[in-house]
Amino acid sequence: MGVRKISLVAMMVALIMVLTGCIQMEVGVELNKDGSGGMEILMAQNTDLLEEELDPEAEAETDSLTFFQDEDFEGMEGVTTTTEAVEYMDKGYNFAGEKAIIEIEDMESFIAQMNEKEGEIGLRLVDLDNGNKRFEMTVELGDETLDGQETTQDDAQVWAMLEATGMKILYSITTDYEVVSHNAHIVDGDKYSLDLLRLSRELENTDQDSMIFFVEIETETTTEPEEEVEQDDEESKGSREEVENRLKAAIQLDRNHQDFYGEALKELGILKGTEKGLELNKGLTRAEGAVMYSRLLGLEEEIELFASENPDYTTDFTDVPDWVKPTINYLHSKGYVNGISTTEYGSGNFMKETEYATLVLRALGYKDGEDFEWNTANVRAEELGLFAKDAVQPSVMLGGEFNRRKMAYISYNALFSVDADGIELIERLEEE
Numbered sequence: 001m002g003v004r005k006i007s008l009v010a011m012m013v014a015l016i017m018v019l020t021g022c023i024q025m026e027v028g029v030e031l032n033k034d035g036s037g038g039m040e041i042l043m044a045q046n047t048d049l050l051e052e053e054l055d056p057e058a059e060a061e062t063d064s065l066t067f068f069q070d071e072d073f074e075g076m077e078g079v080t081t082t083t084e085a086v087e088y089m090d091k092g093y094n095f096a097g098e099k100a101i102i103e104i105e106d107m108e109s110f111i112a113q114m115n116e117k118e119g120e121i122g123l124r125l126v127d128l129d130n131g132n133k134r135f136e137m138t139v140e141l142g143d144e145t146l147d148g149q150e151t152t153q154d155d156a157q158v159w160a161m162l163e164a165t166g167m168k169i170l171y172s173i174t175t176d177y178e179v180v181s182h183n184a185h186i187v188d189g190d191k192y193s194l195d196l197l198r199l200s201r202e203l204e205n206t207d208q209d210s211m212i213f214f215v216e217i218e219t220e221t222t223t224e225p226e227e228e229v230e231q232d233d234e235e236s237k238g239s240r241e242e243v244e245n246r247l248k249a250a251i252q253l254d255r256n257h258q259d260f261y262g263e264a265l266k267e268l269g270i271l272k273g274t275e276k277g278l279e280l281n282k283g284l285t286r287a288e289g290a291v292m293y294s295r296l297l298g299l300e301e302e303i304e305l306f307a308s309e310n311p312d313y314t315t316d317f318t319d320v321p322d323w324v325k326p327t328i329n330y331l332h333s334k335g336y337v338n339g340i341s342t343t344e345y346g347s348g349n350f351m352k353e354t355e356y357a358t359l360v361l362r363a364l365g366y367k368d369g370e371d372f373e374w375n376t377a378n379v380r381a382e383e384l385g386l387f388a389k390d391a392v393q394p395s396v397m398l399g400g401e402f403n404r405r406k407m408a409y410i411s412y413n414a415l416f417s418v419d420a421d422g423i424e425l426i427e428r429l430e431e432e
Helices: 001-020 056-066 107-118 153-164 196-202 239-251 262-266 286-296 300-308 322-333 353-363 374-384 403-414 425-431
Strands: 023-031 037-046 077-090 094-103 123-127 133-140 168-176 178-182 187-189 193-196 210-218
Touching: 023 133, 037 077, 037 107, 107 123, 133 168, 168 210, 187 374, 193 196, 239 262, 262 403, 286 300, 286 322, 286 353, 286 403, 300 322, 353 374, 353 403, 403 425
Parallel strands: 023 168
Antiparallel strands: 023 037, 037 094, 077 094, 123 133, 133 210, 168 193, 178 210, 187 193
């Protein structure tokens, strides 16, 4: 098959999965420090569940997906292709199929040649301003409902059953470079994988039908730090530039570094951390999200005052730790937050990106159900320009499993967004 078709493989194999419920498929690319690399496409059937082989048309379709044609790479040196049979066990089931392999001596040159030869193939190696490179794959999502109609609860149960019997679609990037940022769902050593079934569920209620899967790698080439230019107030382009100049001097961290946002919030006194540090790789609990929400609004003094004036106030939530009770009590009394039930706040539950984006939009004065819907709040935040002034776009920082690093990125940009009164949150915080 032509390499250009790789970004479409997942959509095609999804249809086969619906017909059989017994297919595993993975599209993988590799980039090594010595410049070499490769590509693999694996497709296998659950032989324990199939009483008979795929019909000829379906089998021909799988062959077209798993075999590369020699003419695809005609005239390209240092490229070899092979196909091998594979047998393995996963989740207690036996699988058998084929793996198509491309071994490439110069991966960067190969990507450039294929993009020129066949048009955009969905692979890019992007040079970043900070001297790093970002290896990107374009992931296309097709209509993966079971009957072409809107997904129902019954459909979800069927998908869960199929996954339990081994149904899987993965995109993966493997590299021996130092990875400083990524949006993978799964990390196994040097291998970073995106689970398309999980991604489909995450984007179920959005209009998004594709995304950029990436790993940012640290190369040996470094760029000279930008010379700091002092500006007086008249030359300043606004509060964001003033604050960022101050933060860059204090943090001594490249502005585009993935950890800049967490360190910036720490410098501003918004993100406190623990004795273990900021723990940016960890998930964000609902209790922690409530605290961040209160700090973005500068409510700490009001919370202390409320607690002192209402010492007997309590919610019906039985799962709120003592350290966060004053915050939850105050926010709940104002109707700013709700529990997951009448007796549980869900303090230890990890937040999703949509849930935290909901809190941020509320902090900016937007109203649930009028200005945005909670289950698409992250998409709406981008539409409202929350990240428009940041050189690091949300496609780089967000997506995948939500954690404290991604929370910091959203929170930091929220500081420079105007609220319902036309005032930036950072201005309100600095006035206090």
